[in-house]
Amino acid sequence: MSQLDANVYYVPHSSRWPIIAVIGMFLFMTGAAVWLNGYDVPGKIVLTIGALTIIGMMFGWFGNVIRESMKGIFNGQVDTSFRMGMMWFIVSEVFFFAAFFGGLFYIRTFVVPWLGGAGDKGILTNGFIWQGFSAAWPTNGPDSVGGSFIATSPWGIPLINTLLLLSSSITVTIAHHALRAGNRKRLIGFLGLTIVLGAIFLGLQAHEYWESYVHLNMTLHTGIYGATFYILTGFHGLHVTLGTIMLIVMWLRCVRGHFTPQNHFAFEAVSWYWHFVDVIWLCLFLFVYIL
Amino acid sequence: MSSTAQAVHYEEHHQGFFERWVMSTNHKDIGTLYLSFSFLMLFVGGSMAMLIRAELFEPGMQLMQPYFFNELTSMHGLVMIFGVIMPSFVGLANWMIPMQIGAPDMALPRLNNLSFWILPFAFVLLLSTFFMPGGAPAAGWTMYPPLVLQGGDAIAFMIFAIHLMGISSILGSINIIATILNLRAPGLDLLKMPMFCWSWLITSFLVIAVMPVLAGAVTMMLFDRFFGTNFFNAAAGGDPVMYQHVFWFFGHPEVYIMILPAFGIISEIVPTFARKPLFGYKAMVYAIACIAFLSFIVWSHHMFTVGLPLGAEVFFMFSTMLIAVPTGVKIFNWVTTMWRGSLSFETPMLWAIGFIVLFSIGGFSGVMMALVPADFQYYGTYFIVAHFHYVLVGGALFSIIGAVYYWLPKWSGHMYSGFWSKLHFWSSVISVNVLFFPQQFLGFAGMPRRIPDYNVAFADWNMVSSIGGFWFGASQLILVGVVIHCVFFSKAKATSRVWEHAYGLEWTLPSPAPHHSFTVPPVIDDSQLAHGDVSH
Amino acid sequence: MTMSSSNCKQRILGAGAALGASLVSMAAAANPVPWQMNLDKGATTITRQIWDLHMAALWVCVALGILVFGAMFIAIIRFRKSKGSVAATWSHNTVMEVGWTIVPVLILVGLATPATILTREMYNATGSEMTVKVTGYQWLWRYDYISYDGKPITKVPTIYSRLAWDSNAARQLGSGIDPNSIVAPDGYHDYLLNVTHPLVIPAGVKVRFLITADDVIHGWWVPDFAAKRDAIPGIMNDAWAKVDKPGIYRGQCYVLCGQDHSAMPVVVKVLPKDQFNAWLAEQQSANTLDKAARTAQAPPSTPPPAKG
């Protein structure tokens, strides 16, 4: 059987997982849409079924791939394909965030000044529609939509979170080196530490949100500032959550003795992903919190 | 072939229907799925177009309420772009790229299957909105807020459908990149690749860069509608125009996503029937790369009248016009490839020539629209509609049909009817001009787009256009006949090379091509390269 | 003024033109006419400059088209296999490749330069002697006179300009009314291009339009003025026009704004300056316009549901 033949590119047998994945996504999104349109109960039910399907699918699909990789039927070329896949996926994620950052920059450099009366357009816009509004950031607009609010200071929780994520990037790298050096203890230790840091980050983030909502009156409705703030930090938080889950899976696999110093694509992929959320956070910290 | 020994473990034999088509990991089967799906969608979107043309046949409302007309226009645009042009190009990529680079299959076969199967479900979501309270989305395929936010239940479904389509095409492109960069047969270095692979490689980068941006735009829309944010509300410091910037940052590269693979296809067909190497292969590659780069810095030419600062107007005018240069290089190179060739005019060549003429006409009108002062008179009129149908129908769609006629024998193993396929061409190429050329006059006369009813002065040309529309639509029925006959009934067996002067690896495989293209990497013979040219 | 008093004559003329080269520029008509094939020259110096630019671009494209397609068809005729033509094997010619990269650049610069100058002119609203605020609603236009001759205008009632009732009746699904039956006093067939109360401005005066909207994005456009800007809720755009001949000028909303997007035309009545002054005075001497008609067409305070 030529499966172990290094110069055969492994083409998997037909697989049931993709179609299950699609059905999962379909149910998930249909459920979400139905729910948003106000039919709560059916919406939630369909959405949950979809979510469970997706989770089950992931166990099945990835389990399948893991078994194949254990069997050693992936030659180096297949491994490269996986790497490229993950790399370009992360690139697409970067552009997803770029859309929101772009929006933020456009609002801050053009729209808010216009509303405040800067430039020819501003003179008219401000003079005829928004008299008396003066540009500033953060702002919730001429109608101060959402009521007066206080923006979160970058030097509290956000700063701590920055340090947490930065150090978690370091710990995951240490873990990676440990894996290459075949040092299991060290690997499991530092990977675990990374997970803990990620978890603390999420906890603090949640706390910050709670603070903003309850004490600072800084909510999704807080004009353009609240909107951009929550969509950026929110989607980042979502990615940290996913990253943490993936890290946990990797940790369990390490404990189970998966991965060899040479062959540990999944681990690397997850660490790339983790570095990516880290970089996104740095941009957030700079453009959303500080500036 | 020594591959027979290895072919065993692929277990392509005795697959059930479900296993073969729904659980498929085979690039040819998935390519077939993509092409069949987009073919179906062509008829769905086309039927909407027929309704549009019927209502516009004469002034006054005859068939439908204005709002339903807007639903048709919007859905027609969305279906044609995301359901017809993009999927059929991906389908062609699936079929041809592994065969053209000497690979056994796509790099990530299971992901490939996922990419396809997302689409039918996404379109179930989208098309189901027709039957919802408030009807389908009716704010145009560009979905501008605040108008789009007035829609009914459809909005959430539309947004999620777009998310799904985005995921589908991103995963598809990732797969194509991995395949091209990682699975080329030894010795087939990048600058020996067929143009079609090149065009798709670069297109994939565009897709990965801009589909997420569209997802971002509609996500903000979702939040404004359902979670009380105020991205597009000036009273809150937002701006409806912010959506337009984000959308067109996606939207313009998107239109090149719909034409670059076409450039690749034409660059395959023309040399074959000119029996002469493709002129300026490298220049062609650089031109595509250059177009792709420029497409990121021209988006505001869709927004010349929103009140951009003067500087922005001028910048985007220049950057937009610049794109005419690399595009021109491609046109000139194709013409020069024909020059001193030994031309014959089998069906694919006819469609390629049709493409060159019609696309250029569309491109010319594009350059006129790039002139800011002129665009102030064109914007929002039928001149725009004429422009993008020349490039999308006369361009993208013609190239896809040409590609089908070029490779169908290789896929099916049979020849199709020369007569009917040529009739299809002549009928289409004449009617498409009857359909869209008058729309340029309507635009000049000032007829706005996206209107179900118009002043009597616009009546005559609209009637001409509608007649052309029905004619063009009916012509597409010939395509159905030709394809069905070729695949299921044709007795004429196709040789492996099919076309006398067709070069490139795909023609070294028998017709129909074996289930798995190259189980062992082929040996590259420079004299057999698609563009027939190695002396760069 | 409109020149389609004899519609059928237009048709014959137009049909003739239609048979001829599709690019003939028909005599500038103030408003769309049957079989019209080209832009209007318009009614301002700007529109005429735009028209020249448009024609220049058009002819450049025609010329390039003839060149490119001509070359291709010569190749198609001369280098057929059936005629025993043998394929050459060359695939390079650096000189030519450089050539057809440079030449288009020059052509484009040649087009873009005047375009840039003209754009700057269009953006220069200084020295406008009159200001009108234009607000788009679903589905009508509201006009407020702001200032004239450097003085703010007071007591001139706001004009609500919505589709005239006859067009509105005719456009209903299955109304059975023939759109051709709707004719303006001047004989122009103004189906969907007529309103209850047009905007009135003076000729020969540089008028600045401040354009915004109240619900969704609309587009205010009079082709013969080339005064065209998106009407965006919460944002104020501006455009200007100095119309040289009096007349009735018709345009339409050009941004999709919901179900009646096709039914909110823009009609501007341009009066000789003295007549305009008289009209203005008349307006200012209060209740000349019957309140009933006004309230009848007051804009909806809240946007109506998108589907009606």
Ligand code: HEA
């Ligand atoms: C396949 C899709 C496709 C392609 C390839 C193009 C190509 C181009 N488009 Fe088009 N465009 C669309 C699809 C496409 N477009 C769509 C869908 C819309 C409408 C969206 C909406 O509003 O719904 C649109 C709208 C659109 C606008 C906005 C108009 C408006 O709304 O007011 C503009 C303005 O600049 C524009 C310009 C161009 C230009 C300059 C090119 C150039 O790339 C063309 C270059 C090609 C040539 C010029 C011809 C060949 C060249 C030569 C023979 C060389 C010599 C030529 C010269 C020197 C001039 N397009």
Ligand code: HEA
């Ligand atoms: C991407 C590709 C694409 C393609 C291929 C087409 C194809 C066609 N389009 Fe498309 N069109 C768009 C993209 C495309 N369009 C976009 C993006 C818009 C803008 C939407 C917006 O404003 O938001 C638009 C808008 C648009 C308008 C303007 C609507 C408006 O502004 O209100 C019109 C009007 O004539 C039109 C007509 C047509 C016609 C007649 C065809 C024909 O080529 C279709 C031919 C195909 C068929 C007809 C199907 C096959 C045949 C049958 C179904 C058999 C039955 C028919 C008969 C027997 C007659 N289209």
Ligand code: CUA
């Ligand atoms: Cu108002 Cu279109």
Ligand SMILES: [Cu+2]
């Ligand atoms: Cu564009």
